[in-house]
Amino acid sequence: MRFIPLEKQLLFTDGYRRCFSVQNQHVLLINEKGKAYAINAFCPHKQWPLIEAPITDKVITCPKHLAQFDLETGELIAQCVSDTPKLNAYEVVYEGYHVGVFI
Ligand code: FES
Numbered sequence: 179m180r181f182i183p184l185e186k187q188l189l190f191t192d193g194y195r196r197c198f199s200v201q202n203q204h205v206l207l208i209n210e211k212g213k214a215y216a217i218n219a220f221c222p223h224k225q226w227p228l229i230e231a232p233i234t235d236k237v238i239t240c241p242k243h244l245a246q247f248d249l250e251t252g253e254l255i256a257q258c259v260s261d262t263p264k265l266n267a268y269e270v271v272y273e274g275y276h277v278g279v280f281i
Pocket of ligand 1: 221222223240241243258
């Protein structure tokens with residue numbers, strides 16, 4: 179694994195959300211109330227984009243079928259169907275002037 183810088187810290191402010199393609203993975207970088215998260219940009223159930231998904235108390239809800247995932251761990255909290263897998267969550271790292279992930 180290595181550090182992949184995604185955004186300048188200066189631009190990574192509250193409410194920030196942006197998708198990046200990193201090593202064949204789609205990473206959604208989020209700043210929610212000053213806390214940084216990085217998750218797979220698509221829901222693991224039916225690949226619905228999560229860029230505009232609502233977030234409440236560190237839980238993101240897929241708008242399509244309402245599966246809910248812990249933003250820090252990707253763990254499934256509430257599922258729409260029994261076979262919904264865990265969401266990929268990445269470690270967010272601040273290095274130099276950038277914020278990024280280890281992939
Ligand atoms: S596509 Fe996200 S819950 Fe079904």
